[in-house]
Amino acid sequence: MARFNPISTQIARHYQAGGPDANGQPPERQTCDSPGNPCRHCLQMIPIGAQMLVLAHRPFPALQPYAETGPIFLCADPCPAGGGAHVPDILASADYIVRGYGQDDRIVYGTGAVIATPQIAARADQLLRDPKVAYVHVRSARNNCFQCRIDRD
Structure with a gap:
């Protein structure tokens, strides 16, 4: 998960x-x-x-x-850290880039794709089963802006 x-x-x-x-x-x-x-x-x-x-x-x-x-x-003011097992509220667009990174913090080629928001968690779980993938980024599909990181639980 x-x-x-x-x-x-x-x-x-x-x-x-x-x-x-x-x-x-x-x-x-x-x-x-x-x-x-x-x-x-x-x-x-x-x-x-x-x-x-x-x-x-x-x-x-x-x-x-x-x-x-x-x-x-x-x-601008201190806010509590978000996160958890569920797709966070900030992921409100129809789709996002989901991409895996290795222990060396470099892209694991072949892992990046534009994924429909309801499928992000399943795609991240799939990527994180690959031992070459240490973590996953969720990025804007339009502007490539970093949204959040997904790690093994």
Whole structure:
């Protein structure tokens, strides 16, 4: 069984305290003005009118050719960590890229595909049965933005 995981609380608090993002810049503070801004820590949609952060995030431990960096949203105020066995609320689009990564944090070729949202958990379980796959990313099918990580439970 798979577990959906947010960015770590330590990283979220770093950004929420104004710490530099993956590009070395402070997060941009904005007011959420649409219902589709997913917080990558609580794994909930940021409420309209709430303060949010927009920043560059690299969900990998070190720089290397496969360590993609991209924009994410985050609640501006500390929020509880989301996650669990069920597809999180932030996955509200029709489909997402689901892709496996090895212990070396590099893409396991042949694992990436656009998957209908109701099938994400089953696809992640299938990928995680492969011993070459250490974890899975869920990314936007339109913009490739990191959404969350899926690990073996």
